[in-house]
Amino acid sequence: MELFTNQILAGIATGAIYACMALAVVMIYQAIDHLNFAQGEMAMFSTFISWQLMQWGVPYWGAFVLAVVFSFAGGVVIERLLFKPLAKAPILTNVAGFIALFAIINSVAGLIWDFTIKQYPTPFGSSPFLGSQLISTHQAGMIGVTVLLLTGLYFFFQFTRMGLAMRAAASLPESARLVGVNTSWMIALGWAMAAAIGSIAGMLIAPVVFLEPNMMGGVLIYGFAAAVLGGLTSPLGAVVGGFLVGVFENLAGTYIPGVGNELKLPIALALIITVLVVKPAGLFGRPIVKRV
């Protein structure tokens, strides 16, 4: 029984990261109707920035905040320079653009910082949390930061004018423009927020998976799986999906024989396909009705 509780808690901790990643994916999906394949690489790059700052002697939280600010700005720049001109292009062109971005960021990070694996510090320490053997302080910290972030986002979207404008621009761009919302900048803001959220996820998971240019590959697939499970149209769904996927991954790894570390990605694949076949809209998403 203790193993079971332990695995659930560990699942919730990794699930927190998947939730962040899924949320970043859903935010961009909401803003521009496309999945950002480069999301993980953007997060990895931000994490490297914070690592570099720390190497130069900036304290952890200083580097953390600077990296988030950098990602926010970077998100705007990428959207304005590369993806705004593609807004009217066919989906294929956009997918190609995301892949190009993926390749560039991955390769540039490797050029600057090498492909060697680096240690990444955690501000929470790794001693047992509150004297319990079940969960470390870093895992508790991950969950705490995620919950904080999600609450903040909820209030932003529900109770601020800017949040309302973003939701309007995402759901009905024409009508939003008519009432004076600058939809073009709302998209840029969506990119910026997604980049910032992704960077937080990256910095939180780096102590667990270690820092290297390919660190986000698996996390991104799980983030996608979480987003699909929760429904690509629902931020709340993305979060719930993230936690569910984290717990599911840990339980499957422990209790299904033959599923060890070597099968983690196929599990995510199986999950994505199952959800898409059984319930394409996800748990919380709305099915899309086509009007001919």
Added chain:
Amino acid sequence: MSAAIEDVVTEAPAVEAVPKRAMTLGTGTSLVMLALLLLVPLFVKNFIIFQLTMLLIYGVAVLALNILTGGSGQFSLGQSAFYAVGAYTSAILMEQFNVNYALTLPVAGVICFAFGFLFGQPALRLSGVYLALATFALATAMPQLLKLGFFEKWTGGVQGLVVTKPDAPFGLPISQDMWLYYFTLVITIAIYLFSVNLLRSRSGRAFMAIRDNEIAASAMGVDVALYKTLAFGVSAGITGVAGGLGAIAVQFVAPDSYTITLAISLFLGMVVGGVGWLPGSIVGSAFIIFVPNIAEGISKGLSGAVFGVLLFLVIFLVPHGARQVAIVGQQLIGRFKKN
């Protein structure tokens, strides 16, 4: 938070429509290409012959993706998975069951066709980005599936399998590399002709109708589900043959040769060659073989950045890839002739 209703009529199609006649080359150009492909290997070194063989093999794989995306308008970032299945089928049949290498290729094709057809079933529920996502997950998961202890008896696990290179038959006095080149060339030409005729046939027209407007196609009596899965199957089958040829040419299969990077390369080759323009496949294939070599020569790890930047340049400057360049070239030649 989202619009539950999507306007289909005003929505831009996922892939731009390519007129059927613009998909192939004229007879004269085709013959010149064929002569070049036949004669060039006679004058170059063995290593270059090997690279030309790989050029043809990747060309076939890009062609397969082109049928899927350019023909039926579906995406795939998972071609590396089908390529891997084809390669492993050939390698296992040759090494574990002593089947003749030429006979393994149809088997690889059939197995991959079935695999693709089955994968096409859940893919039916998906369009656009969702499909890209599902195939992306397939490609990422494939190396881990190949490493599975359960299959290790046949696949050789992480170590992979070594494949023996076939000799030229009937005591022909040519090198192994050159024989393999001509062998590949014959298969490539056969697949090219098959693809061109497929796209001109009733099925090809159905693919294109689905690509351009799915609802209109189904209203006109096209069995959308059947033709979409069929396109997936055909594409996977051809990719599987390419994979089998690749295994024979490289003489080695291992799980980590077939990562997402390969799938991305093939996708890139298609975009560079021009989506829906079949001859462009060979241009795209040349691009994905030679550009990384040049980039790695300048600095290790640079190839990703060079790939990415070039891809953006293609998207912004020549969105139709090599097809656009070819058309411009043709017009220039036409003007030159008039003077």
